[in-house]
Structure formats: C-alpha cells, structure tokens
Amino acid sequence: MNSNQASSANPIGPAGAGESAPPSASSSSPTFSPLYQQIKGLITQSLESGEWKPGEIIPSEVELAARYKVSQGTVRKAIDELAADNLLVRRQGKGTFVATHNEDRAQFRFLRLLADDGVEHPHISQLLECRRLRASAEIARQLDLKPSDPVVLIKRLLQFDGEDTVLDEIWLPGGVFRGLTLERLSDYKGPLYAMFETEFGTRMIRATEKIRAVAADPTVADLLHVPPGFPLLSVERVSYTYGDRPVEVRRGWYVTTGYYYQNDLS
Amino acid sequence: MNSNQASSANPIGPAGAGESAPPSASSSSPTFSPLYQQIKGLITQSLESGEWKPGEIIPSEVELAARYKVSQGTVRKAIDELAADNLLVRRQGKGTFVATHNEDRAQFRFLRLLADDGVEHPHISQLLECRRLRASAEIARQLDLKPSDPVVLIKRLLQFDGEDTVLDEIWLPGGVFRGLTLERLSDYKGPLYAMFETEFGTRMIRATEKIRAVAADPTVADLLHVPPGFPLLSVERVSYTYGDRPVEVRRGWYVTTGYYYQNDLS
DNA sequence: AAGTGGTCTAGACCACAAG
DNA sequence: TTGTGGTCTAGACCACTTA
CATH class of the missing domain: 3.40.1410.10 (Chorismate lyase-like)
Known part of the structure; x- marks a missing residue:
C-alpha cells in the first residue's frame, strides 16, 4: 500500500480538491496506488474479518466517506469495483449489501x-x-x-x-x-x-x-x-x-x- | 432512447449542474435512460458505421464531451463501459482506441x-x-x-x-x-x-x-x-x-x- | 419526508507518452 | 511542454424504497 494510508487520516487534514493539497499519493512514489484502491482494500478487510456478514447491509456511502476521510465519489468507485467482483450488491434506495450464496440466484x-x-x-x-x-x-x-x-x-x-x-x-x-x-x-x-x-x-x-x-x-x-x-x-x-x-x-x-x-x- | 437526445443539443442549452436546469432526462419519464447510456449508444453507432475503424484512435474525451454537449465525466463513464465490453481500449497518455482482433493478444x-x-x-x-x-x-x-x-x-x-x-x-x-x-x-x-x-x-x-x-x-x-x-x-x-x-x-x-x-x- | 444509491457537472491535479 | 487518460473532490439533483 501507498504512503497515503487513508485509514483514519490523510497526510495533512481533510485535504479538499482544487484548493488545498490533494489527498492522493505522494508524488513520484515508486509504488503508486489510487485512493479508491486503498479504500477497496479496507472494505475488503472488513468483509473478510466479518465486520459485515453475508446478506447484511454495509454503511452508506456517506458514512464510509466520513469514516475513511475521503469523498463520496471515491468510496463509490471502490464499491463499484467490489460490486463488479460480486462481493457486494447494490440496491437503489435501500443500500449496499454483502453478497451471499444463499438467496442469490447465484x-x-x-x-x-x-x-x-x-x-x-x-x-x-x-x-x-x-x-x-x-x-x-x-x-x-x-x-x-x-x-x-x-x-x-x-x-x-x-x-x-x-x-x-x-x-x-x-x-x-x-x-x-x-x-x-x-x-x-x-x-x-x-x-x-x-x-x-x-x-x-x-x-x-x-x-x-x-x-x-x-x-x-x-x-x-x-x-x-x-x-x-x-x-x-x-x-x-x-x-x-x-x-x-x-x-x-x-x-x-x-x-x-x-x-x-x-x-x-x- | 429517451426524450433527451443529447446528440447535438440538450432540451435547453448547455445546462450546467448545480445552478441551472439539469440536462438529464425529463422527469417522470416512463422510459428513463441515463445520459451516459445514450452517449454510449452514439459512440457505438460511430463504431458500427466505421467512422472510427479498428486500431484507430477516437477523439479525446474533451472533444467528445464538446461534440455531444455533455461533461467529460459523462463521456468518461460511457467509454468506461465500452472498454469493459472490449469495444474500446484506453491507453493512458495516448488516447482511446478501437479494439481489434489483430495485434491484440485476444x-x-x-x-x-x-x-x-x-x-x-x-x-x-x-x-x-x-x-x-x-x-x-x-x-x-x-x-x-x-x-x-x-x-x-x-x-x-x-x-x-x-x-x-x-x-x-x-x-x-x-x-x-x-x-x-x-x-x-x-x-x-x-x-x-x-x-x-x-x-x-x-x-x-x-x-x-x-x-x-x-x-x-x-x-x-x-x-x-x-x-x-x-x-x-x-x-x-x-x-x-x-x-x-x-x-x-x-x-x-x-x-x-x-x-x-x-x-x-x- | 427522509435516506439510499444513481446521475451529472465542473474544476483541479497527477501519471504517462511523445514531440 | 503539451495533450491524453486517471484520480479526487464537492455539490446538486434524480430515482427508488421505506416509514
């Protein structure tokens, strides 16, 4: 993972876009990993550890954004990929759920x-x-x-x-x-x-x-x-x-x- | 396709976000289709018609955004899906190309x-x-x-x-x-x-x-x-x-x- | 009415490639 | 240096679900 941990706090404060310092990886880092990939990894960890179990709902995008101190768009992209990997299932209006082999017509x-x-x-x-x-x-x-x-x-x-x-x-x-x-x-x-x-x-x-x-x-x-x-x-x-x-x-x-x-x- | 054509001009002018009227589909339309899906369809048409041939580069995202009168983010999402469908190939720093069965290790x-x-x-x-x-x-x-x-x-x-x-x-x-x-x-x-x-x-x-x-x-x-x-x-x-x-x-x-x-x- | 994901925009900056 | 795609943000509004 990159120097930018994104777990609890970024290098320097909230770091908005377009005005203050960007929150992304330090420049010229040899191993660059996008923020949303790091978020994806953190969410995967929570899935693996059982914090959110199959069939359960996970926190909303805004909640996760606050938790990881990133914008909603970034956690959205992370969740997008996890949904594409069949680890999560999105349901409009309801929330995002941990995929399961049960109900699924999988x-x-x-x-x-x-x-x-x-x-x-x-x-x-x-x-x-x-x-x-x-x-x-x-x-x-x-x-x-x-x-x-x-x-x-x-x-x-x-x-x-x-x-x-x-x-x-x-x-x-x-x-x-x-x-x-x-x-x-x-x-x-x-x-x-x-x-x-x-x-x-x-x-x-x-x-x-x-x-x-x-x-x-x-x-x-x-x-x-x-x-x-x-x-x-x-x-x-x-x-x-x-x-x-x-x-x-x-x-x-x-x-x-x-x-x-x-x-x-x- | 929806009432919102997005081919040459949206219902009313450029229609930015957050201040003027949104450019998306008319409200409560029975058949709603997202703008980026419509853009995806338009790009597919150009591919099918041979406007851009296999192996060739297609216009940049900003050019396409101007052409279709939408934001870059919208054509980006359209191209994202077309790339996922193996119709286009993105190359960072170079551009987006029409996929081909030739060179490809396909x-x-x-x-x-x-x-x-x-x-x-x-x-x-x-x-x-x-x-x-x-x-x-x-x-x-x-x-x-x-x-x-x-x-x-x-x-x-x-x-x-x-x-x-x-x-x-x-x-x-x-x-x-x-x-x-x-x-x-x-x-x-x-x-x-x-x-x-x-x-x-x-x-x-x-x-x-x-x-x-x-x-x-x-x-x-x-x-x-x-x-x-x-x-x-x-x-x-x-x-x-x-x-x-x-x-x-x-x-x-x-x-x-x-x-x-x-x-x-x- | 409130909350969630889904769409759309605008702008800034980064990484990469090529002249 | 310039242009391209890639990332990140912030904010607004839409569509769907539930209460």
Whole structure:
C-alpha cells in the first residue's frame, strides 16, 4: 500500500480538491496506488474479518466517506469495483449489501449446466460419502497445503429431472472445515457454497475450471448409469476465497446428453 | 432512447449542474435512460458505421464531451463501459482506441485451449475446404436467416505442437461474406476474426458456447487421428456482432489429451 | 419526508507518452 | 511542454424504497 494510508487520516487534514493539497499519493512514489484502491482494500478487510456478514447491509456511502476521510465519489468507485467482483450488491434506495450464496440466484454462476432447450433445471443432491483423510501430493499442491495434511473428501451425485447427471468429488482443507460431517451436510438445505459460507465462514469468491472430454472409467460409469468408456465432461475446479487462497478442489464428471455446459465469451 | 437526445443539443442549452436546469432526462419519464447510456449508444453507432475503424484512435474525451454537449465525466463513464465490453481500449497518455482482433493478444479470448502445463501454445491452421451452399434449417435459425439462404462453410484443422487437435466447421452468412474463397483464406496471415474484421468489416463482439463431451464419429475420428468413439470436446459457438446480430456458427471438436479448455468463474 | 444509491457537472491535479 | 487518460473532490439533483 501507498504512503497515503487513508485509514483514519490523510497526510495533512481533510485535504479538499482544487484548493488545498490533494489527498492522493505522494508524488513520484515508486509504488503508486489510487485512493479508491486503498479504500477497496479496507472494505475488503472488513468483509473478510466479518465486520459485515453475508446478506447484511454495509454503511452508506456517506458514512464510509466520513469514516475513511475521503469523498463520496471515491468510496463509490471502490464499491463499484467490489460490486463488479460480486462481493457486494447494490440496491437503489435501500443500500449496499454483502453478497451471499444463499438467496442469490447465484446457483448458475458455479454450475453452468443447462438442458438442451436452454432452460435451467433444478437439481437435487445425493450424498455418497464424507471422509477425512490425508492430502495426496496433488491435492496438497492445489490447496496450498503440506502433503498428508488433513483434508475432507465429499462424494455426491446430482440428479437433474430424476436422472443421475453429475458425479462430484470435493476436497476441502481439514483445518478450515473442522466438524464437517455427512450428517451436517445432509441436514443442510441449500447450495453447498451457502453452507460453507454460513457454517464455516468461508466464502467462495472465484474459481477456475479445466474442462476435458474423458472416457468413463468403470467406477464412475456405474454410478452415472452409463457404459464404461462413455464420453463424459471432466470439470476440474479450484475455488478461491479472500486473498486468492484456494479452499476447494472439485472434480466433476458430467453426463452431457440432454444437457450442456454453457459458457459466454465476452 | 429517451426524450433527451443529447446528440447535438440538450432540451435547453448547455445546462450546467448545480445552478441551472439539469440536462438529464425529463422527469417522470416512463422510459428513463441515463445520459451516459445514450452517449454510449452514439459512440457505438460511430463504431458500427466505421467512422472510427479498428486500431484507430477516437477523439479525446474533451472533444467528445464538446461534440455531444455533455461533461467529460459523462463521456468518461460511457467509454468506461465500452472498454469493459472490449469495444474500446484506453491507453493512458495516448488516447482511446478501437479494439481489434489483430495485434491484440485476444487470441486466447476466443480459443481457450491450454496445454496441461497451463501454457498457451501457438497453433497453425490447415484449411480443408471452403464452399458456398444453402443454409440448413438449423443453421438458418441460428444465423437468423431464411432456410436455403446462401451460407459459406469452412472446414479446418488446428495443429498444436504439430498434432491435429481441433476440427472446426464454420458457417457464415453468404451475404455478408461475399467473395470469401479458400484462396483468400489461405493467403491471409493471422487470426480468422482479424480477417473478418479487416476484409469484411464484420467485428465479432461476443459469443456463447455450448460444451459437451461426445464420441468421435468415424469421419471426425479419421481427421483427428483418434479411434472412432474417442471422447471429444464438442464446442458449439454462436458469435455476435454489433446489435447482437449472429454472424457465425462454429462447431468444433477438440482432442483434450494434453490440452484442456480453461474457464474462469468470477 | 427522509435516506439510499444513481446521475451529472465542473474544476483541479497527477501519471504517462511523445514531440 | 503539451495533450491524453486517471484520480479526487464537492455539490446538486434524480430515482427508488421505506416509514
């Protein structure tokens, strides 16, 4: 961060624009960071620390401007970017809220599977198992853990229109998801990410996926009721929380007869 | 568009803020559109009409503000959104430029295939054929044409590291791509979309893709040197130009051994 | 009526690029 | 030095929501 902290007070007083000294970074600073970026960082910290929880409203723009000793326009730009990053949601006339995986119709955001007619179908989850074990070298690398660190493995089936369509293997760091059991999983109603958020304080911010076409191996084929060798969509996802820390590895096999993975290039 | 045209003059004079009448839309208008959205539309028109061509610089913010009789901040917000939509590119100190598929390292934007090591490998295109024929019902529907309207069909192979990896079938509306021949295609150096842009004035703005895992049929398998039934990634793309008009349908089969399709959920 | 985000303006200054 | 986009401010008004 820059010399200009902007947390409680700027270098010299309120520092208005156009008449007194500007509040921005000191001139010729080698690492220049705009004020609104610093504000963005401070707001992110409050989000991460839980000062404002998912679904809650955050202080109004004028309040935040007073708190950080900057103009409303500056916190506006910071909030604009956080809203674009799906961390905040603005509602005109009401206020700005912390985004959540609950109410949101953010289901499709992470499971981009549509029926051939282009309609988003609902699905139900059938849990197969939930075990604790030690991370393989590969999983440890992807979760930024040490090999043989404890991890949780969840296996489940997703049914679309009553047909088994997706098989998921989900790895989570054991330290963060202490106390996660199959029973707690099956008791919870709603998306998995909503549970992670409300029960474990871990919010998924973004994810990357590697997609391939693979032949179903016998085990997977059996669970998905397709013949061995059947072409399946292999989706390998790594999800990240605040600070770009990886907190989930997910391997999915999708039956794409009657359904397709939708992607928008823009 | 709103009653407030903003093209040459606002309802009443320059209309500054804070003292005289505001320039924005008439009050209680049933269809309210912000000024900067209208400016965005006007700039888009100039882009579409070719007033500013791909790669060229557009007038500075102050010039555009004078031209449209609005403040610089308003055209700035319009340009901000157009830059976010990849229609314009801002370069600090130099100006704002019309985006292009040429120089841009916008290759990966539309062909999201990476090697297993995560590196983007270069590829070469081998043209198989280029024919003119009449649109099938399905293609006509997707290109918003009438059945049996003329279309161009291009087939090609993409080689990564010398290996045939992608087979593409590309349908284009015959009217727009008049004079497109295999010879012209093979003569052109560079990405296909760059050629469409410079030679036919058709710029691809966005695209949607439907992704499935399929078994290679004998013909495709032969061309890609895989056994029949081999799992391939099926990518069905529809590309759109200005005004969300579809101008390309592309069906691709990807061999995803050693390569994967990268997608970011954010 | 009050409070919130959304739009619009005007002006000042900074960072960057090029003559 | 000049011109461009980038940042920051202050203030006014509009649109939407809730009381």
